Amino acid sequence: MGSETLENKQARIIWVDGEGHLILPPGVSSRYGIKPNSVINISENSSGIQLLCPGGIAKLYIEPTNQCNLKCRTCLRNTWDEAEGFMTEATFTRIMDGVKRLSYPPKVFFGGLGEPLMHPNIIEMITWAKSLGSNVELITNGTLLGPGMALKLLKSGLDMLWVSLDGATPEGYADVRLGARLPQVIKNVAHFHHLLGVEAMEGFTRVPRYYTGIGIEFVAMKRNIAELPAVLRLAWRLGAQHVIITNALPYTEEMSHEELYSNMHSEDGYPGLGLLRGHENDKDYDELYRAVRNMDISWPRANQGETSFQCQFVARGAGAIGWDGRFSPCLPLLHSHKSFVNEHERLAKRWSRGNINESSLEETWNSPEHLSFRERVQSAAFSPCMSCGGCEMIYENEQDCFGNPFPTCGECLWAYGLIQCP
Secondary structure (H helix, E strand, O other): OOOOOHHHHHOOOOEEOOOOOEEOOOOHHHHOOOOOOOOOOEEEEOOEEEEOOOOOOOEEEEOOEOOOOOEEOOOHHHOOOOOOOEOOHHHHHHHHHHHHHOOOOOEEEEOOOOOHHHOOOHHHHHHHHHHOOOOEEEEEOOOOOOHHHHHHHHHHOOOEEEEEOOOOOHHHHHHHEEOOOHHHHHHHHHHHHHHHOEEEEEOOEEEEOOOOEEEEEEEEOOOOHHHHHHHHHHHHHOOOOEEEEEEOOOOOHHHHOOOOOOOOEOOOOOEOHHHHOOOOOOOOHHHHHHHHHHOEEEOOOOOHHHOOOOOHHHHOOEEEEOOOOEEEOOOOOOOOEEEEEOOEEEEEOOOOOOEOOOOOHHHHHOOHHHHHHHHHHHOOOOOOOOOOOOOHHHHEOOOOOOOOOOOOOOOOOOOOOOOOOO
């Protein structure tokens, strides 16, 4: 298992004083735009409570490229019709100049529609973001994570490497990740974990050579859900500290038959322990038990009938920047896409509020249209399309029956917690 710095551990602790008041770690208030006398909403779920970010840029999703070296069943690239390209040095410079001007550096996540490791300057991008004080994460399909790239990523100061892993057998994995070979991906991630290593011993303390964490993302579908226990065991062996389990958004009618909005929570209230039932006689049961109990596993919310609207992007103070500099409030609005939800086809048109190449990051974030949209999302003002019988407005995100203008989010699976992103 990887290690983390004391500073990172303290950043996740909220203190309670003698009068019962919550005290946030230093820097957190400025990072999330929390000012004196602010009103902060909370959300409750099976894992506890979540503070909803009132404003300010706390996380930036940056798409280095929308090109990819694979053709996965779960990807909207199977149905889209958009230009492809790589983020230019000039565009990334504009982003970093904007980050530099913020009172506190936001988290930076390299991901989006394409494979970030395909970008020829990805290491320089990570290094630059780290030099500004940002916590930096990246998601990859793992196929390009060779020994040379792995070492460069570690030396760049990357804080978290996420790997998409949708199966634990070569056949199951290749059935989803067309063009990829599971043994090679496992070898790449195992080598990355090995390079983390241990540089020295200080007394009884093991000092790691690098502090990069490893996370696994699993897209759950009917065709691969049976492999989830094996995926968790594999994640544990590869040194992963975090696992995100998400449903798939069907971009094609074929994939609509793979929808799996089932309740993965056990009856005893502990997420995931229900997964252990029926595996007690497996030779790897002990390993599965340790994986479920000791890894940080993020499960999708319960089935549709038990969900409530809460945008994970707005709650985190996030924004997304495409490879061409377009700024959107979330990843789902970064690209136009069709999906098949609730037995009908729906077109979600992209929505960008300016372009980083034309206006600064701060100006783009504080544009009246963007702030107004965030306010609507935070108040959950959209029509409840997920539980409604449907009307003619349900087929696009242009407007809804509550009178909300474009873009509307009443049928966004991310907002209902059925789909998750790191």
